[in-house]
Amino acid sequence: MRPGVQALSLGGLVGLLFAVSLLIGPAQLGAGESLRALWSGEGGATVLVMREIRLPRALLAAMVGAVLGLSGAALQGYLRNPLAEPGLIGVSGAAALGAVIALQTGLAGAATLALPLSGLAGALVAVLIVLLLAGPRGGALTLILAGIAVSALAGALTALVLNLSPNPFAASEIVFWTLGSLADRSMVHVALAAPFIGLAMVALLSQARALDALTLGEDAAQAMGVSLTRVRLTLVLAIAAGVGAATAVAGAIGFVGLVVPHLLRRWVGARPGRLLWASALGGAALVLAADIAVRLIAPDRDLKLGVIMALIGAPLFLHLIWRTRAEA
Template sequence: MRRLALILIALVVVLFVAALLLGPADTDPWQSLVALITREESLLGLVMYEIRLPRALLAVMIGASLGLSGAAMQGYLRNPLADPGLIGVSASAALGAVLAIQTGLAAAFALGLPLSALAGALVGVLLVLALAGPRGSSLTLILAGIVVSSLAAALTSLVLNLSPNPFAANEIVFWMMGSLADRSMVHVGLALPFMVMGWLLLGGVGRGLDALTLGEDAAEAMGINLMVLRLMVVIGTAAVVGASTAVAGVIGFVGLVVPHILRPFVGARPSALLWSSALGGAAMLLAADITVRLVLPSKDLKLGVLTAIIGAPLFLHLIHKVRKMSV
C-alpha cells in the first residue's frame, strides 16, 4: 500500500511539473521555472503564472475530486459501474452554466458562468435529496439522480433548441465539452473552498464504506449511521463535482475509470480506494491535459472529448468483466 502511494505521488509530481513546462510555446524549462518562482515581470513570467500554473492546479484539483467522488459513490452503492454524475450534479451544473451563457450573464459578469453552474449544482442536489427522502434506499437515490439528470439534460437541450443566437449556442456546445484552457487563478480560488469541503466530507466516509461491504444491517450493527453516511457521500460528491463542472465544463469517465483501475491494487478496500483514486484521478487529468496541449494544439482539442475517447473503451471492458463475473 505504501509503495502504491509513493508511486502515485511521484507520478502526480512529475506530471504537474511537466504540465508547467510543456506546451505549444517553445520555452526553456529552467528559465520557465525561475520565471514562475520569482514571478518576474516578463512575458514568460506572465505565461507561467497566469496561464500554465492555474491550468495545472485545476487539473490536479478536478482530477482528484472526480477520482475521489467516483470511489466514494462506487463504495456507497457497492457497484463498480457507479459514477459521480449518477446523482445528477454534473447535468444540473451544466444547465446553470448554459442558462448563464444564454441569458448573457456570463458575458456581463466575469464569474457569472461558474457561479450559475454552482447554483445549478446546489439546486440539483437538493432535488435529489428531496426525491430520495431522508431514509430512502440506495436504489431510490439512484432513481432520483437519474430523474434530475434527465430533467436537466432535457432543459439544456430545450435552451439550445430555442436559442436565437447561434454564437451563444456554439459557445454552449464548446463549453460542455470540458476544457481547462483560458482559466485563471480566479477560477482556482472560486472552486477551491467547495472542493476542500467535499474532500473533507468524502475523506471521512472510509470506515463507513468498509463496514458497508458487509451489508447495511452489519454496518448499522457496527455503529454506522447510514443516513449520515449517505448525506456525507451525496453532499461531498455534489460539492466537488459541482465545483469541477463550474470551472471546467463536463469532464466524464475519470470518476468511473480511475477507481476501476486501482481497485485490484488496494485489495478492493473502499477506504484505501478513496485516497488512491484521488491521486490517480489527478495524474490522469494532468496527463490528459498535457496530451491536449501537445496533440493538435491549433485545433483546440477539448479535454472532455479526450477523456471520453479514453474512458469509453475502458468502460466497455468493465461492463464485459462484470458480466463475465455474474455468469
C-alpha cells in the same frame, strides 16, 4: 505494496505530470527559465505566462481530476456498484445546466459565488433524483437508467438555454459544457472552484471508515457505529459541491470517476476506504495526462478533454457491463 509506498508513487506521478503540464505550451520556453519565473516572479512576460496562464490550467486539471476520481470511488463504495460515476449518473450534466443558467441569467456576473453554487444546486438535484430512484442498495440497472434520463434532460435544457441566449457564441459552446476543456482558464476560475472542491474532498475522505464498514453490509456497519443517514447526507452534499464546482469551471468531464477506481481497486486491496485517496491522486494524474494529451495532439484547436476521457472510459464501461452481465 504498503499504503505509504503507494501514496508516494501516486503522488510522485501527479507531481511529475503537474510539472510537465507547466512546461508545455505553444510558446517555446526553456524549462529552467520558466520554472524560475514561476517561482521568483522575475522575468516580465514569462511570469505572466507561467503564473496566469499555465499554472491555473495545471492546478485546475489536478483539482478537477482529484474530486471527480474521489467522487466516483465514494459513490461506488456507497452503492457497492462499480458502474456508479458522476458523469454517467447525470450529476455532471445537471451541474453544467446549473452553471449555464447562472451565466446566461447574469447571476454569475452579479454575485461571485453564484457560478459554483448554481453548479452545486444542479448537481444536488441530480444526485437526489438518482439516489431516490436507485434506492440505498443502488441496483445497477435502475441507477444507469435514471442516469441516462437525468443526463438527457439536463443536456437538452443546457442546449435550450444556450440556444436562447442573446450571445451568438453561446450556442456553439454546447460542446464545451458536454465535453469539458481547460483551455484559457485563469486564476479566477481556480479561486471560484477551490474552496468547494477542497471541502468536498475533506468530507469524502472522512468517510473512509464508514465505507469500509459498509462492505460488511448495512446492518453490520450500523452495529459498528456507522450512521447511514449521516454517511448518505455527507456523500450527497460533498459530491454535489465537488462535481458542481468542477463542472462550473471546466465543463462536464466524464468517465474519470469510472476509470480511476477501476484501475486502482485491486492495487489497494479492494478496500473502499483506501480506494478514496488513491482515486483522488489517480484522478488528478489522469486529467493532467489527458490535458497534456489534448495539447500535444491538437495544439491550436482546443480539443475537448471529454474526447480523450470517453476514448479511454467508454470501452472500459462496455467491459464492465459485460462483466456485470456475466456475473448475474
